[in-house]
Amino acid sequence: MITILIITIIFLFYYKKYYKKTGSYPLLIFYVSLFLLSLFSLECYLRGIEFFVSDESKYINAALDHVSTDFNRFLWYFINDLIINYDISFNGFALKIINIPIAAGLLLLLWHIFKNKKVFLIPVVLPYFALIATKNLRDIPIFFFTTLTIFLFHHRKPIYIILSLVSLGMLFLLRPFAAAIVFIILLSQICLTTIKSLKSFKISQKILILIIIGVIISPVIVPRVHNSIVKHYNWFNYTILGSGYEIKSEKRVQGDPRYSSGNKVKDFCVASVRYAVTPIPTSILGRLLEGGTEMWGILDDLIRFLNQLGYYIMLVYLIKNARYFPKVFLELTPAGKAFILSLLPYWPIYSLHLFGVTHQRLKIPLQIVVFLIAMGVLEYKKMHNFVKMNS
DSSP, X not given: OHHHHHHHHHHHHHHHHTHHHHTTGGGHHHHHHHHHHHHHHHHHHHHOOOSSOTHHHHHHHHHHHTOOOOGGGHHHHHHHHHHHHHSOOTTTHHHHHTHHHHHHHHHHHHHHHHOOGGGGGHHHHSHHHHHHTXXXXXXXXXHHHHHHHHHHHTOSSTTHHHHHHHHHHHHHTTOHHHXXXXXXXXXXXXXXXXXXXXHTTOOOHHHHHHHHHXXXXXXXXXXXXXXXXXXXXXXXXXXXXXXXXXXXXXXXXXXXXXXXXXXXXXXXXXXXXXHHXXXXXXXXXXXXXXXXXTTTBHHHHHHXXXXXXXXXXHHHHHHHTGGGHHHHHHTSOHHHHHHHHHHTTHHHHHHHHHTTOOOXXXXXXXXXXXXXXXXXXXXXXXXXXXXXXXX
């Protein structure tokens, strides 16, 4: 609990700093998540389902057994080891709430980037986000360090780029491909800045700092990055081009020819649609009427239903207002553009990797993008209607 207390104090320090601008909105994630955790705890007691499910248990068991960690998840294994073995964990309960203040920090960062208090409504419109914050999983920290890296990189003070690189390192220790995506996006942005600087015969301090740091850390970083690239390349060859494709097809879609026809381009297109639009709210409702899933429980299905309902409403709204997409995106800050672009690749990656059949939490990145674009369209239309009325 000491670890959680430290993280919460850090959040509250920054929350107090911006309280006059944000009001009590940043605390909404605490209320929603703790309420959902209370309901889940009650369901566990009444129905006898496991309090820690799937990957949550794997992290805890690895910490208890002091098992050597998977480098791709090193930081989250480390957090579990720290709390289970060296902190006051209350039989692991601390790991159920550690992500809540991190999620609050994430939303505060998004407010800084998008300058809109509606970002604090994400846990209400997409309540599965709030539910994920009550799980011993790395998804929330991945989103947090993605956002923090981008925010610090685009800070007006060039020295903050050092902290941005530290944050990028933390992201690499949670999900290497996510760090690679952020790195490529920020590198592209800095390259554009460099081209503009060269035209005016000026090199920004940010670029100079990057060059110096790159030279210093490259002997240590390059070998690890190279190993990660080789590992992911071998995985791609095996699961997409090799025999792993059939194995994965059997596991994910049971070899159903509708989803695994042998035409990989067609299969990818179908998987992309499945990732984006499933599960359909009515299918979840049908499962709820049958008592919910045995592993995840009724509450999980109920929150998924409400989440998908909110998501579908936003999709319909965006389809009706599709013509505003380019204008809304172009008006975003560089940090806002970078954040949205950092989440969009999850769509093709998990469509390709898992045939679009994956757990709800892995679909949240695309759903956050949909929320942010819908928010942008709403604000854009409101602003332009106001201008018309006063012109």
